[in-house]
Amino acid sequence: MVTSVQREMINAKTCGHIFVCTKKTESECFQRMLFGASKTYAADVLSVKAGDLLFLLNVDSNVLHGIFRAKSDGKQNIVQEAWKGKYPYQVEVELMGDVQKIENAKGLLKKLGIEWHKTLTDDMAQRLLAFFSPKENELSKQGAAKQPWGLLTPEKVAVGKEKKTSEAEAESENEKPPLEATTLWDYPRQSYGKKPKGNNKYPGVTPAFVIWNMIQRYTLPGDLVLDPMCGSGTTLDVCKEEGRKAICYDIAPPPDRPEIIQNDARKIPLPDNYVDMIFVDSPYGDNIRYNEHPDCIGKISSETEAFYDELEKVMKECYRVLKPGKVIGWLIGDQWVKKKFTPVGFNVYQRLCKYFETVDIICVVRRGQASHTGIWYNRARRFNFFLRGFKYLFIMRKAPAEALDKGKRTIKWAYYDRNKNSST
Numbered sequence: 001m002v003t004s005v006q007r008e009m010i011n012a013k014t015c016g017h018i019f020v021c022t023k024k025t026e027s028e029c030f031q032r033m034l035f036g037a038s039k040t041y042a043a044d045v046l047s048v049k050a051g052d053l054l055f056l057l058n059v060d061s062n063v064l065h066g067i068f069r070a071k072s073d074g075k076q077n078i079v080q081e082a083w084k085g086k087y088p089y090q091v092e093v094e095l096m097g098d099v100q101k102i103e104n105a106k107g108l109l110k111k112l113g114i115e116w117h118k119t120l121t122d123d124m125a126q127r128l129l130a131f132f133s134p135k136e137n138e139l140s141k142q143g144a145a146k147q148p149w150g151l152l153t154p155e156k157v158a159v160g161k162e163k164k165t166s167e168a169e170a171e172s173e174n175e176k177p178p179l180e181a182t183t184l185w186d187y188p189r190q191s192y193g194k195k196p197k198g199n200n201k202y203p204g205v206t207p208a209f210v211i212w213n214m215i216q217r218y219t220l221p222g223d224l225v226l227d228p229m230c231g232s233g234t235t236l237d238v239c240k241e242e243g244r245k246a247i248c249y250d251i252a253p254p255p256d257r258p259e260i261i262q263n264d265a266r267k268i269p270l271p272d273n274y275v276d277m278i279f280v281d282s283p284y285g286d287n288i289r290y291n292e293h294p295d296c297i298g299k300i301s302s303e304t305e306a307f308y309d310e311l312e313k314v315m316k317e318c319y320r321v322l323k324p325g326k327v328i329g330w331l332i333g334d335q336w337v338k339k340k341f342t343p344v345g346f347n348v349y350q351r352l353c354k355y356f357e358t359v360d361i362i363c364v365v366r367r368g369q370a371s372h373t374g375i376w377y378n379r380a381r382r383f384n385f386f387l388r389g390f391k392y393l394f395i396m397r398k399a400p401a402e403a404l405d406k407g408k409r410t411i412k413w414a415y416y417d418r419n420k421n422s423s424t
């Protein structure tokens with residue numbers, strides 16, 4: 001049994017989102033009928049459209065509140081002072097009927113295969129909606145409220161199974177990478193979702209997950225991203241799907257990618273302070289044959305200073321075209337060839353530090369390498385060397401405008417800020 005409003009939602013194509021609150025922030029959500037999120041989730045909130053189905057998960061009490069509908073599109077600062085400005089990405093909401101609660105909500109979401117920080121597919125939204133039906137509430141009243149998913153009837157389970165295939169298809173199409181929380185990133189394959197990102201046969205292709213995480217963290221929809229050495233266009237494809245603009249160059253663009261502009265990264269034809277983020281996955285030396293172009297930096301050995309000198313020209317140009325305060329991500333790996341180790345990563349990092357300040361350093365696990373075979377593993381053990389297991393992703397920032405004006409760098413150390421506050 002479902003209400004007429006729920007029936008209306010069930011029949012419509014539903015797009016759902018789960019917002020999160022805590023013991024402290026819940027009452028403000030209800031008083032203002034406003035849900036909010038921090039910058040980390042900006043893209044998700046900005047994708048909310050008026051009419052979308054919304055739920056509110058209190059992560060402290062583990063209760064899911066519903067059913068809400070978005071009254072506005074997701075926007076920045078609808079009510080600037082709400083939650084003292086901590087959650088500026090907001091949406092106005094209205095209740096659909098009386099507010100209903102589901103206890104032990106995280107368990108239910110897990111059971112339904114729902115990750116609460118991701119947009120719900122139509123199918124997920126419908127299944128979650130079913131748990132808010134009057135029937136479920138009656139069952140809850142009979143003392144089974146703690147585990148409503150334990151009450152799935154065989155009939156419901158069958159429906160669930162039937163839906164599984166189409167849901168799996170929809171999910172793989174809409175699949176988004178996890179938003180990384182640590183400095184160790186490890187991906188099972190090069191791309192996600194149904195549409196390929198870049199070409200996984202391209203030599204040295206970048207894992208699309210890495211670029212997705214960079215743009216989620218350091219850009220907003222509509223921002224302009226530059227990739228001056230974009231190879232098969234992974235950056236272009238990720239940006240397109242996430243609503244970011246992208247300018248992508250390569251010294252030898254693949255013939256099937258007309259959007260990639262042929263250009264030498266050592267001279268970027270863009271004005272100063274122009275782009276919102278840069279991603280670079282440069283050659284690591286002359287270990288890969290990318291193309292026959294004489295100006296390909298991938299023809300210079302990383303055992304020579306010349307290699308770093310040429311990459312520094314790219315860095316200098318990146319610094320010039322990047323807006324102050326904005327971020328560049330540079331992916332690079334070390335080399336071990338003919339019994340000689342070259343710390344390509346450290347050398348590149350040293351050069352980057354001449355222009356940028358460090359935000360963080362990520363370790364990206366190397367998979368799918370030609371050398372990751374049983375024979376090479378055996379050789380590595382027998383002859384006492386190591387196969388390359390990771391790459392560095394250097395996340396660097398151009399100093400903000402104020403610091404550039406004063407000719408100095410300012411870094412806000414949270415530790416000192418905290419100490420200052422506690423002593424007052």
Ligand SMILES: C[S@@+](CC[C@H](N)C(=O)[O-])C[C@H]1O[C@@H](n2cnc3c(N)ncnc32)[C@H](O)[C@@H]1O
Nearest residue numbers: 204205206229230231232234251264265296297
């Ligand atoms: C590691 S690959 C980039 C892979 C790319 N991110 C992708 O996902 O397909 C490095 C790229 O740098 C390009 N490259 C080398 N020298 C260059 C130069 N001087 N200017 C622009 N691109 C250059 C190569 O052609 C190659 O495509």
